[in-house]
Amino acid sequence: KQWYQRRVRVKEKWPEVDITLSKMKSIKRDLLKVATLRHLPVTVLCYAFVYFETLAFSKYINKGNRKLAAGACLMLARKFLYSNLTVLSELAEVLRVSESDIVSEEFKVLAALKFSLHYPESAIIPHYSRLLGLGHQFAR
Numbered sequence: 001k002q003w004y005q006r007r008v009r010v011k012e013k014w015p016e017v018d019i020t021l022s023k024m025k026s027i028k029r030d031l032l033k034v035a036t037l038r039h040l041p042v043t044v045l046c047y048a049f050v051y052f053e054t055l056a057f058s059k060y061i062n063k064g065n066r067k068l069a070a071g072a073c074l075m076l077a078r079k080f081l082y083s084n085l086t087v088l089s090e091l092a093e094v095l096r097v098s099e100s101d102i103v104s105e106e107f108k109v110l111a112a113l114k115f116s117l118h119y120p121e122s123a124i125i126p127h128y129s130r131l132l133g134l135g136h137q138f139a140r
Helices: 002-011 021-038 042-057 066-081 088-095 099-112 121-133
Strands: none
Touching: 021 042, 021 066, 021 088, 042 066, 042 099, 042 121, 066 088, 066 099, 088 099
């Protein structure tokens, strides 16, 4: 596994981040699970992925805060796009963290994103097409 990650970093020029590729995929699977449980629109999940990757590439994400940051990213995406959807209890259950910790992490994540929640379509479309290709049912 470590050999593969080193090879990917060299071959694909994977950026230096403080989280492994397998952990990033695991977090995305957890967010997908919450989105499926709550029938969230696919755009909410795409924005959450973009926020999470932005934080990872800026080295905000580490082993200790990855689940809280991921939960906060999904909460921010939900608030930015659809204010009437609730996901906090499912996030806490799937990520195995407390609801209050996610809420307290939310502002830290917002500050780390420099209060910029709108991203161009070019950042969202790759996630959108990948998620639609998975064949999961999302509310539209």
